[in-house]
Amino acid sequence: xxxxxxxxxxxxxxxxxxxxxxxxxxxxxxxxxxxxxxxxxxxxxxxxxxxxxxxxxxxxxxxxxxxxxxxxxxxxxxxxxxxxxxxxxxxxxxxxxxxxxxxxxxxxxxxxxxxxxxxxxxxxxxxxxxxxxxxxxxxxxxxxxxxxxxxxxxxxxxxxxxxxxxxxxxxxxxxxxxxxxxxxxxxxxxxxxxxxxxxxxxxxxxxxxxxxxxxxxxxxxxxxxxxxxxxxxxxxxxxxxxxxxxxxxxxxxxxxxxxxxxxxxxxxxxxxxxxxxxxxx
Amino acid sequence: xxxxxxxxxxxxxxxxxxxxxxxxxxxxxxxxxxxxxxxxxxxxxxxxxxxxxxxxxxxxxxxxxxxxxxxxxxxxxxxxxxxxxxxxxxxxxxxxxxxxxxxxxxxxxxxxxxxxxxxxxxxxxxxxxxxxxxxxxxxxxxxxxxxxxxxxxxxxxxxxxxxxxxxxxxxxxxxxxxxxxxxxxxxxxxxxxxxxxxxxxxxxxxxxxxxxxxxxxxxxxxxxxxxxxxxxxxxxxxxxxxxxxxxxxxxxxxxxxxxxxxxxxxxxxxxxxxxxxxxxxxx
Numbered sequence: 001x002x003x004x005x006x007x008x009x010x011x012x013x014x015x016x017x018x019x020x021x022x023x024x025x026x027x028x029x030x031x032x033x034x035x036x037x038x039x040x041x042x043x044x045x046x047x048x049x050x051x052x053x054x055x056x057x058x059x060x061x062x063x064x065x066x067x068x069x070x071x072x073x074x075x076x077x078x079x080x081x082x083x084x085x086x087x088x089x090x091x092x093x094x095x096x097x098x099x100x101x102x103x104x105x106x107x108x109x110x111x112x113x114x115x116x117x118x119x120x121x122x123x124x125x126x127x128x129x130x131x132x133x134x135x136x137x138x139x140x141x142x143x144x145x146x147x148x149x150x151x152x153x154x155x156x157x158x159x160x161x162x163x164x165x166x167x168x169x170x171x172x173x174x175x176x177x178x179x180x181x182x183x184x185x186x187x188x189x190x191x192x193x194x195x196x197x198x199x200x201x202x203x204x205x206x207x208x209x210x211x212x213x214x215x216x217x218x219x220x221x222x223x224x225x226x227x228x229x230x231x232x233x234x235x236x237x238x239x240x241x242x243x244x245x246x247x248x249x250x251x252x253x254x255x256x257x258x259x260x261x262x263x264x265x266x267x268x269x270x271x272x273x274x275x276x277x278x279x280x281x
Numbered sequence: 282x283x284x285x286x287x288x289x290x291x292x293x294x295x296x297x298x299x300x301x302x303x304x305x306x307x308x309x310x311x312x313x314x315x316x317x318x319x320x321x322x323x324x325x326x327x328x329x330x331x332x333x334x335x336x337x338x339x340x341x342x343x344x345x346x347x348x349x350x351x352x353x354x355x356x357x358x359x360x361x362x363x364x365x366x367x368x369x370x371x372x373x374x375x376x377x378x379x380x381x382x383x384x385x386x387x388x389x390x391x392x393x394x395x396x397x398x399x400x401x402x403x404x405x406x407x408x409x410x411x412x413x414x415x416x417x418x419x420x421x422x423x424x425x426x427x428x429x430x431x432x433x434x435x436x437x438x439x440x441x442x443x444x445x446x447x448x449x450x451x452x453x454x455x456x457x458x459x460x461x462x463x464x465x466x467x468x469x470x471x472x473x474x475x476x477x478x479x480x481x482x483x484x485x486x487x488x489x490x491x492x493x494x495x496x497x498x499x500x501x502x503x504x505x506x507x508x509x510x511x512x513x514x515x516x517x518x519x520x521x522x523x524x525x526x527x528x529x530x531x532x533x534x535x536x537x538x539x540x541x542x543x544x545x546x547x548x549x550x551x552x553x554x555x556x557x558x559x560x561x562x563x564x
Contacts, residue, residue, distance in 0.1 A: 016456045017371050018465030024368035027380070030361045034432055035387055038398035041408055045401055084307050091304040095297055103305065105548040109312050111487070112540035112547075114494030116514035117533040120521050121315035124322065131318065132310070156311055175290040182289030188296060217391025220496030220514070224521065237393035241501060244397065249406050256397045263389040270389075271382060 042260060045253035057254035065231040066239045067258060069147060074215035077154035078162075082208045085162025086200070092163075093170045107164070110157045115220025122153055123224040145227030150235060153221040158211035165207035166200060173199055202277035206270060213266040217259060316537060323534035326527045334531035339508040343516035343532070350424070350499075350512060351492040354431035358488055362439025363481070367469075370447030371455060381444065387436040395433040396501025399426060422504030427512060430498035435488045442484030443477060446558065450476055479554040483547065490543040494536060 046054040057063070092104055110118065126133045126143040133144055143149050177199070181191040197204075219237040226233040236255055243252035292300070323331055334340065365384060369377055387395065403420035404410045413420060420426050454476070458468040474481075496514040503510045511519060513536055520529035551558065 015372055016459050017452060019367060020372045023364040027361065027365040027368055031383060035436060038402050041401040042398045087300050088304040088308065091300050095301060103308060105544050106308055106312055108544055108547065109316065109540065112490050112543045114496060114514045114536045116496045116517045117319060117536050118315060120517060120529055120533055121319050125315055125318055159311065178290045188293055213389045219391065219393045237391050237497065240393050240397055244400060244501060249401065252397060253401065256394050259391050259394050267382065267386065267389050
């Protein structure tokens with residue numbers, strides 16, 4: 001302000017626009033009372049048990065198996081969705097064909113379709129008598145009511161994340177690098193694999209992280225198809241629900257804190273990925 | 282035969298066909314087949330059974346409860362989204378990035394954990410539970426709990442749509458209006474709102490769809506009392522678990538139609554008002 005050496009009388013408020021205090025105050029109040037304080041209630045709860053008590057609550061075979069299942073299958077779903085998500089985004093951005101707009105709109109179906117609806121639909125579809133389940137049954141493959149059912153539901157609900165993070169970046173990047181690669185004698189597959197994929201890596205990883213976070217925490221679509229056999233196909237969020245129904249608040253909180261810690265780590269990883277992507281541009 | 286030079290960034294036909302078939306096949310099997318199945322199962326025992334399942338009193342009660350919970354949660358989160366976007370986009374302050382991260386937090390939290398945190402606050406073993414019980418106020422297993430769960434899981438929808446949009450638009454127009462003597466409210470109503478209206482509608486649309494469809498968080502807090510605290514998705518589960526597949530798929534079909542309507546409106550907004558939505562939604 002004083003760069004030109006003139007003394008300009010400052011207005012009482014630092015801002016030209018009104019409503020700073022009101023809007024920020026309401027934002028912080030609403031966020032704190034509805035999200036942060038309840039989350040704090042969860043974070044503080046296991047301390048009642050002490051560290052030993054918390055470890056005892058988590059280290060039972062049933063809890064450990066549910067955490068392994070939720071996070072392991074979420075990782076597998078994230079990888080599978082990243083591969084197919086990239087192919088779908090590629091087809092939607094680079095190719096022209098009739099019905100493309102419709103295909104594009106359908107991608108968001110798992111966002112819009114309530115998870116319970118997806119759950120009963122997938123369960124019926126992959127049951128031994130279902131459209132897909134009966135075909136797989138002939139080859140001795142069981143999906144519904146096994147851990148593979150968990151994976152199928154996770155692939156379903158997480159797919160939009162991978163497509164929708166890759167798609168806008170893919171349509172923004174220019175083709176000059178690919179042209180250069182082609183001029184230098186690269187085959188088409190080489191240009192995609194060595195030029196496009198590395199450029200797309202931050203977006204692919206971001207989509208994968210979002211898909212993983214969503215799949216690990218998913219409940220509604222999974223419980224119908226999983227069969228929920230303890231220590232076999234029982235996911236961690238379901239175990240929280242079961243413990244709550246038994247009024248085991250401390251036990252439920254212990255599992256909840258692990259899930260929440262994983263969410264925080266994913267959020268930090270996503271922020272890290274975003275700043276990495278911003279730097280690379 | 283004239284030999285045209287092939288575009289070096291154009292995929293060869295065999296690659297196009299392979300990738301195209303993989304993409305379309307995956308979408309058809311993973312996404313479309315479940316959707317088709319919902320409608321097929323809903324109409325499996327005839328249109329009459331479908332409608333009688335819908336007008337069943339417990340189903341109608343579930344529809345009413347879902348609409349009521351959304352009618353409370355969505356406007357609250359809309360006001361929050363506008364306030365958050367106004368403070369973040371129009372002013373500079375420290376910790377802004379951190380605030381944006383916190384607003385996004387509910388998206389990465391499992392819906393079941395969202396339900397759990399409110400049980401820990403309002404349950405009988407919770408922070409406020411015993412005090413509220415003394416005043417005969419019920420939060421859990423009644424409407425307030427369902428609304429809280431819905432607010433939590435739909436928390437960021439409007440805010441995360443408006444924040445990038447309003448940051449993009451800057452503050453010049455509002456500052457001009459303020460300099461010309463417009464009050465804060467006039468500035469918002471006449472300058473900001475016309476600029477953000479389609480983005481706002483987009484955010485509300487997604488927020489509403491999630492509010493009506495939420496299952497996990499609401500499931501933890503509702504208590505599953507048939508005809509009283511069962512929302513539509515919970516009612517689907519109840520019917521399904523009671524082997525009333527026709528009824529379960531009838532309600533599911535209703536929810537699926539709502540999802541399709543949401544997708545249609547969303548695609549329309551993206552296509553018609555692309556320039557007035559946050560950049561990430563432009564195709």
